[in-house]
Amino acid sequence: MDLRPPLAAPAVPESRVERLCAAISHIEDLLEEGDAAEAIAAFNADTGHAYEPYDFRNYYASRDIEDLALEAARPARPKVPDISRAELVEIVRRMRVVGRDQDYYMLVLETNTVRPGAAALALGDEPAEAVVDEILRYRPIAL
Incomplete structure (x- = not known):
């Protein structure tokens, strides 16, 4: 069965994943140095998510950086009111x-x-x- 576009996993260009990986790495570096609030806010504005410092410090415990970047590139709350x-x-x-x-x-x-x-x-x-x-x-x- 084909799913409607709001329900199907959106394709994400590899270049987008690479840019988000670079941003994640940059945020990790900033967290090591102290303050990453501005970078996290910009990342969230770019992706539509609400990540916090914890997410950047601990994602590696269950996934790799590409998985986090792919998640960030996709909708945060893919809600479809009339789902069948x-x-x-x-x-x-x-x-x-x-x-x-x-x-x-x-x-x-x-x-x-x-x-x-x-x-x-x-x-x-x-x-x-x-x-x-x-x-x-x-x-x-x-x-």
Whole structure:
């Protein structure tokens, strides 16, 4: 199934990833020296994200600089208000394919559903349709 453009992982030119990698490295250097607030603010303005010093100091514990740059190059909160069940099923299927876009599809699933831990549930062995039905059955408790 083809996904609508707001749901599909956007292609990111390698030159953009390289520029963001350079900016990340520069911010890391500034953090070592002391203050990187201006550089982080500029990075966030360029990417539409809300990264903090912690993100630049600790990303390497779970991913490499290219993964962080790719994340930064893509939308921070890819919310689509009229997402369908069929689209969610396709997102779960794509999320299960290990590769460069897996994290993005996890973000799309988490952003477009209200069930906490939807992405973790989707990584299980159940068929994608059953996972989506379970995710959609969830109703938050009104306080």
